[in-house]
Amino acid sequence: MILRLSMGLLEDCEQCFNTSVLYDILGVETNVSSSDLKKAFYKKSLEFHPDRKKGAPDEEESTLKFQTLNKVYKFLSDEEKRKVYDETGEVEDTDAALFENDDLDFMVFWRNLFPKVTKKDIMDFKAKFKHSEEEKEDLKKFYLKFEGNMDRIFECLMFAEIADEERYHKIINEMIESKKIPAFKAFTNEPKKKKDARKRKYEREAREAAKVTENGGLEDLTAAILGRKDREKTHNDFLANLEAKYASAGKKKPKKK
Structure with a gap:
């Protein structure tokens, strides 16, 4: 599942989510903290996660949305790029270099952020x-x-x-x-x-x-x-447990495929 960019980040967002506002895609406000940004990305990405959509009629569409969500998070988690975006509302063409590594597999990127999350975890989350x-x-x-x-x-x-x-x-x-x-x-x-x-x-x-x-x-x-x-377990407990269990793994660098 290696991403090949065909257009800019904002265009990808517009195509997949009918909006080019990066914060809207993750359902957060512009003043969101780094930790809450990560949680919002986690929740939204589960909706389109490849393990959940495998074999479904909308698998290809969901994969594109999953990849775009990864790009949005990767961009906003870069403090310097986020600051420029907050001031201008634009993503410069040079920022595309953030995603141009052909060896970057966004499933690997996601797994490094949230390792050992199973398909059952994803479906339990929905429930x-x-x-x-x-x-x-x-x-x-x-x-x-x-x-x-x-x-x-x-x-x-x-x-x-x-x-x-x-x-x-x-x-x-x-x-x-x-x-x-x-x-x-x-x-x-x-x-x-x-x-x-x-x-x-x-x-x-x-x-x-x-x-x-x-x-x-x-x-x-x-x-x-x-x-x-x-x-009987609340959704917040579920997220808190995952965050505590895998927090240290979030510091790892994405592996190359």
């Missing part, structure tokens, strides 16, 4: 995120950020699935009624045509994924999701 307080907070954050645009919310909310849209609506409506968030027209008056188009898109993707599962490609992943083991 613990769903229906959690953190999911609600992220839903609220993206609702406010995109002023109720559900298409953008679905693009940014981790593990968003069309089967959960009614639940998302209920959570948002409860927050509106309690005056925790404003009632944006993009949400309250969303055209039925737009809702139906989104539903068709995500249902089509779900059917394609189901076919792969029926053929035996993802039974273990499905079982991991449905099992939802260790639900």
